[in-house]
Amino acid sequence: MQPSELAIGNEIKRLVHLIKHQNENYFQKGISEISDYEYDQLLKRLSLLEEAYPHLKQSHSPTEALGERPIPGFSLVYHQAPMLSLAKTYLEEEIAQFVTRVNKILPGSSIDFLCEPKIDGMALSIVYEQGKLVRVVTRGDGEKGDDITRNAIKCLPFPKTIEDFSYQSFEVRGEACMPKAVFEALNNVRKEQGEALWANPRNITAGTLKTLDIDLVKGRSLAFYGYSFYSQAHPCATQQEGLALLSKLGFATAPFYKLCSNTTEIMAYIHYWGQHKDELPFGIDGIVIKVNDLTQQTAIGMTSTSPRWAIAYKYQPDMAHSILEKVTFQVGRTGVVTPIAHFQPMALAGTMVRRASLYNADALAKKDLYVGDTIFIEKGGGIIPKVVGVDVTRRVKTSMPIAFAQICPACHTVLQREEGTVAYYCPNKQQCLPQLKGALLHFAHRKAMDIDSLGPKTVEALCKAKLVTTAVDLYTLRYEEMRSLEGFQQVMIQKLLSNIKSSKSKSFDKVVFALGIQYVGETVAKKLALYFKSMARLQRVTITELLQLPDVGEKIAQSIMDYLQDPFQQAILVGLQKAGLQFAMQEELVLHSKLPLASKKFVITGIFQQFTRQELIKYIEQAGGTLLSSISDKVDYLVVGSKAGSSKLAKAKTLAIPILGENDIARLVL
The missing domain is CATH 1.10.287.610 (Helix hairpin bin)
Structure with a gap:
């Protein structure tokens, strides 16, 4: 050689x-x-x-290879026909070459190309037989994928049964994704809880659908957009006809697709969405161009890995480079330490950015960063700045590598790392200032104790003056001791004290949420309060009892137990009770018992005419009812709309659970 x-x-x-x-x-x-x-x-x-x-x-x-290998824990399913990946290009001239090549294969034919946004998500196959959902499968390696039906049913909005009996057995292929608004909302919650932010919607979509922990799936609302319909009994003539049929059957399809007849029209479509992609509710990373006619697709054929009748034009990422000035380590409310890259400010995708999360110790080590490096920054999913690379050719020989912190940057406690996790955390909850500040801000959150005047600057000043270290100290604050603090005017102090006093009337479920127990969000806090009814009862809880609650898995249950058994947190609970906070649902229970749906448990499924899903949930809860996520013998009623899940209906009938329509709910309330 x-x-x-x-x-x-x-x-x-x-x-x-x-x-x-x-x-x-x-x-x-x-x-x-x-x-x-x-x-x-x-x-x-x-x-x-x-x-x-x-x-x-x-x-x-x-x-x-076409995709990922199977995930242990999921059943392996062979596709009825291979799920091929698309040929990709970043070059406009290769789009022109694609059009020319197709026209040469079919000389003299009139060829239309269907162009649609390339959703940045996860490709799935959904199979129906006799009008009922059979399975949902990932692309996998193209020949076979993972059966993720259980997870998909929990978080994807697609019909579980098909009422149009003309189309009984068929396959739908499409893209699952997390809408931008959902991604931002979940990241805001993670930020409030002191957890590392997710990088982009695509990764969390894949993680949600392929996790073995079903508790993680609940509450993560994903979207599904169909792009292909397959049926031997009722084949479609064109891609466009298939999209229209999917809409008719109750599937969402990507909006704003367009038929184009030549390269000029295709490129005009590509350029338009290149400028307007941020207006879409989901992330896209390009445009898919397909020959519209399915007979022509067959004539054009395919390679071993991709169809010759389609191509994906991918947009260049919103990326820029800057100089890494330093990496700092940020301590969150729960003690988790996150490395943050600080670089020279630059414009990226319409905003000025100067820092980006490096997520955790493992991710930092893999980046192999040095002070002074030229780094490349991209907006993950068009939203979150992230460091995606480094130009090692520009590295200065005398620069120093960046290692993850070994001690807490705030209190100098040695950091710890739980086995099987990627996060390092500071265990010093009692004296670590960022954790104390984070806990106070969470306590004052509008969805918790709603102490409106207690913002970051006020918390900073109170902590610096050592007037407040935990939430208990808020209730012993006096006007005289705050007067000397810089920026604390008479009106501001009086308003703060008034808001603190008013917070004592907040209901028990708000108090539970305000405690800041890791992984316990607003919904779980409300269920804990309604189920156990008092702090005294909650403090005697066992992990077995916790696991009986809907939406409470082992991770959440263990976190609750750890909190309740921590002497530091126990002292805080004693202080808050002495301060006069609501430690029971006594008044609410009296009112609750008089409501028309009190003590009744409901499951809802399908699409409703008079209500959105959230409006119906609110309507039931305001009438005293409790919503559960799955059918069991604990459920009193199943509320059914159009396109209801067949499995829930069948199980409800087996358990003889009454089935109601939305009008029946109104009659129960009245």
Whole structure:
């Protein structure tokens, strides 16, 4: 072998190893170490080398693989027909070449191309037989994927039964994604709870659908957009006809698709959405172009990995470079320590950015960052700035590598790391100032004790003056001791004290949420309060009792037990009770027992005419009812709308649970 070929062979081995490493991170761990663009460039370079030197191509090359390998814990299902990936390009000239190639294969034919947004999510196959949902399967390696039906039913809005008997057995393929608004709301909750922010909606979509912990799936509202309909009994003639049929059957489809007849029209569509993609409710990373006519698709054919009748044009990521000035370590409310990259300010996707989360110790180590590095920053999902690469060729030899902190940057306590987790945390809850401040701000949150005047600056001043260290101290504050604090005017102090006093009347469920128990959000706090009715009863709870509550899994239950058994937190509970906070649901229970749906438990399924789903939930709860997520012998009523889940209906009938329509609910209340 010639030396040049030896070098090329080594480069092929390096690329194969690197791409497989990135595949493992993305498909198995939900981690994106590099951007899609960087990944695609690696794959393209490997493909070109393999074409030029086919005798050096390795067996099981990633250029022959279509997707991820199966996840342990999920059943493996073979697709009825392969789920091929699309050929991708970032170059406009390759779109023109694609159109020319298609026209050469079908000379003299009139060819339309259907263009639609390429949703940045996870490809799924949904199969129905006799009008009933059979399974939901991931793309997997294209030939076979994971059966994720259980998770999909919990968080994806698609019909579980088909009422149109003309279409009984068929397959729908489409993209699952997390809407931008949902992603931002969940990240805001994580920020309030002191947890590391998620990088992008796509990763959390995959993580939600492929997790074995069903408790994580609940509360994560995903979307599903169908893009293909397959049925031997009722084949569609065109892609456009398939999209119309999907809408008729109750599936969402990506909006604003367009039929184009030539390269000029296709590129105009691509350019338009390149400028307006941020207006869509979901993230897109490009445009998919398909030959519209399915007979023409068959004539054009496919390769072993992708159809020849389609191509995906991918937008260049919103990326820029800057100089890394330093990495600091931020302590959250729960003690979790997050590394933060600080770099020279720059404009990125319409905003000025100067810092980005590096997530955790493992992610920081993999970046291999040095002070002064030229780093590349991208907005993950068009939302969250993240460091996606480093230009090592510009690295100054005298610069120093950045290592994760070993001690808390705030209180200098040695950091700890629980086995099986990626997060380091500071265990010093009693004296670590960022944790104390975070706990106070959470306590004062409008959904908790609603102490409106207690913002970050006020908390900072009170802590600095050592007037407040825990929430208990808020209720012993006096006007005289705050007068000397800078910026504390008479009106402001009086308003703060008045708001603190008013917070004593907040209901018990608000108090439970305000405690800031890790993983206990507003919904779980409300269920704890309604179920156990008092703090005294909650403090005697067992983990077995906790696990009986809807939406409470082992992780949440253990966190509650850890909190209640912590002497530091026990002292806070004693102080809050002495301060006069509501430690029972006594008054609420008296009122609650008189409500028309008191003590009744409901499950709802389907789409409703008079209410949105959230309006119906609120209507039932305001009338005293309790919502459960699944059918069991504890349920009093199943409320059914159109396109209701067949499994819930069947189980309700088996258990002889009364089935109501939305009008029946109104009659119960009246």
